[in-house]
Amino acid sequence: xxxxxxxxxxxxxxxxxxxxxxxxxxxxxxxxxxxxxxxxxxxxxxxxxxxxxxxxxxxxxxxxxxxxxxxxxxxxxxxxxxxxxxxxxxxxxxxxxxxxxxxxxxxxxxxxxxxxxxxxxxxxxxxxxxxxxxxxxxxxxxxxxxxxxxxxxxxxxxxxxxxxxxxxxxxxxxxxxxxxxxxxxxxxxxxxxxxxxxxxxxxxxxxxxxxxxxxxxxxxxxxxxxxxxxxxxxxxxxxxxxxxxxxxxxxxxxxxxxxxxxxxxxxxxxxxxxxxxxxxxxxxxxxxxxxxxxx
Amino acid sequence: xxxxxxxxxxxxxxxxxxxxxxxxxxxxxxxxxxxxxxxxxxxxxxxxxxxxxxxxxxxxxxxxxxxxxxxxxxxxxxxxxxxxxxxxxxxxxxxxxxxxxxxxxxxxxxxxxxxxxxxxxxxxxxxxxxxxxxxxxxxxxxxxxxxxxxxxxxxxxxxxxxxxxxxxxxxxxxxxxxxxxxxxxxxxxxxxxxxxxxxxxxxxxxxxxxxxxxxxxxxxxxxxxxxxxxxxxxxxxxxxxxxxxxxxxxxxxxxxxxxxxxxxxxxxxxxxxxxxxxxxxxxxxxxxxxxxxxx
Numbered sequence: 001x002x003x004x005x006x007x008x009x010x011x012x013x014x015x016x017x018x019x020x021x022x023x024x025x026x027x028x029x030x031x032x033x034x035x036x037x038x039x040x041x042x043x044x045x046x047x048x049x050x051x052x053x054x055x056x057x058x059x060x061x062x063x064x065x066x067x068x069x070x071x072x073x074x075x076x077x078x079x080x081x082x083x084x085x086x087x088x089x090x091x092x093x094x095x096x097x098x099x100x101x102x103x104x105x106x107x108x109x110x111x112x113x114x115x116x117x118x119x120x121x122x123x124x125x126x127x128x129x130x131x132x133x134x135x136x137x138x139x140x141x142x143x144x145x146x147x148x149x150x151x152x153x154x155x156x157x158x159x160x161x162x163x164x165x166x167x168x169x170x171x172x173x174x175x176x177x178x179x180x181x182x183x184x185x186x187x188x189x190x191x192x193x194x195x196x197x198x199x200x201x202x203x204x205x206x207x208x209x210x211x212x213x214x215x216x217x218x219x220x221x222x223x224x225x226x227x228x229x230x231x232x233x234x235x236x237x238x239x240x241x242x243x244x245x246x247x248x249x250x251x252x253x254x255x256x257x258x259x260x261x262x263x264x265x266x267x268x269x270x271x272x273x274x275x276x277x278x279x280x281x282x283x284x285x286x287x288x289x290x291x292x293x294x295x
Numbered sequence: 296x297x298x299x300x301x302x303x304x305x306x307x308x309x310x311x312x313x314x315x316x317x318x319x320x321x322x323x324x325x326x327x328x329x330x331x332x333x334x335x336x337x338x339x340x341x342x343x344x345x346x347x348x349x350x351x352x353x354x355x356x357x358x359x360x361x362x363x364x365x366x367x368x369x370x371x372x373x374x375x376x377x378x379x380x381x382x383x384x385x386x387x388x389x390x391x392x393x394x395x396x397x398x399x400x401x402x403x404x405x406x407x408x409x410x411x412x413x414x415x416x417x418x419x420x421x422x423x424x425x426x427x428x429x430x431x432x433x434x435x436x437x438x439x440x441x442x443x444x445x446x447x448x449x450x451x452x453x454x455x456x457x458x459x460x461x462x463x464x465x466x467x468x469x470x471x472x473x474x475x476x477x478x479x480x481x482x483x484x485x486x487x488x489x490x491x492x493x494x495x496x497x498x499x500x501x502x503x504x505x506x507x508x509x510x511x512x513x514x515x516x517x518x519x520x521x522x523x524x525x526x527x528x529x530x531x532x533x534x535x536x537x538x539x540x541x542x543x544x545x546x547x548x549x550x551x552x553x554x555x556x557x558x559x560x561x562x563x564x565x566x567x568x569x570x571x572x573x574x575x576x577x578x579x580x581x582x583x584x585x586x587x588x589x590x
Contacts, residue, residue, distance in 0.1 A: 154522050
């Protein structure tokens, strides 16, 4: 019998669950609304129990903040999330105990990065970042061949970038930092600034030039800090046709030929890319995380 | 006979060379002015030839940009530096061929980080950054237990940070990016903004509050991007008494309790520190790099 793996993309509005071995072999999937921890985690456990016989491990990519350090006493917990009822939830532990199999947990962005590394746009790289631009802005990735953790985990959406209130008087939407990258360029920031959600803004709206500029300022800072071999940008806002090309242009203009790498100077279309796995990066990455825990 | 290691801190104004095994065992040292590559490298080779019998390897921490990728055909070269005569200099190769021993080369900041990891403020950590604030601003460090490289190497001094021209009309000194971190907060930027070099500015001069703010904006961005376990800040500008404390205050205020790690919330004095090895971090790190190449 083929060994199967479970994956969970644990988001603030839904848990996507799957059982399989990769992009071309998903045997079952479920979509569970995120309500209370008991209800949601209970439904996820019930889904995996149907496949318990062949299941070797489960991987979870979760919203956070969370504790991704296997050596910590709160490993696998969602920690300080403002989401009602979910703070201090032992997500990985509850599922592991119920199914009696190994469960690994990491941030949603790190897990999506792992998916892209296994099957998508980051294959063969050892240092790259994966950004997601949607309700929030998050970032993760690998450095030196391993997922980024450090003290806790990156919070790339909260970098500070130049913001000129004369040309953009919107003060920013972040409750902690006002006009950090997430506060200026997430979907809610776009909606609050312009009065319409991103998907309702026409292609020629000035929102898009500003959005590309802010995202490029963030990307340039990540390039200068980490020197990634590739920058993958996903999330709902990036579905806008042409936005990624505008980001590339702004990144090159901002770097101004300072980083003299052919990958950036001549290959920017491959250097800054959308995820190959698209909206499946997170769920497939969770399967990859489960596989990695066994290997 | 004890195996000895050679170290070079290759800077724009001088090459510091040493032979030994660590902080308490440096057998010989030399200070060579940086003039032409032939002259300076020739003098360094002559110095090491006196110890050639017992020398196992040489490590170099160099100004750049440079090629730190051992798999590359230009590994060990200084690449595109604006320093006259030094572009495309095969620094590591020339020394290695002349002495017929292994030579490893990395950025000055990565090598100083390695020194702090072996003998200083970063012992036992696997993810930390080392910044230097002087003629320029540079950054390196380790992620997941290995020095940071990626596509080329980090250029942390060139991150973009908020700059309000109403309160600080100085446009920035970076020839590539004007008001990037280095353009706003390096020693030349301080001198051009205030008309005096940093060491001539009194303790109560407004320069210091502004300097601490800019450095903190950089540090906050590095924390959000990398989640380091510690931030070490060296370089000439940091010799100013009290500046590091001001940087810590600004970092906490800017993070605004978002990163809920005791290391930051309660232990900021240990989290953001001066190098333990002080001005010796680079030279000792070069010895550590040589040792690492043999181990």
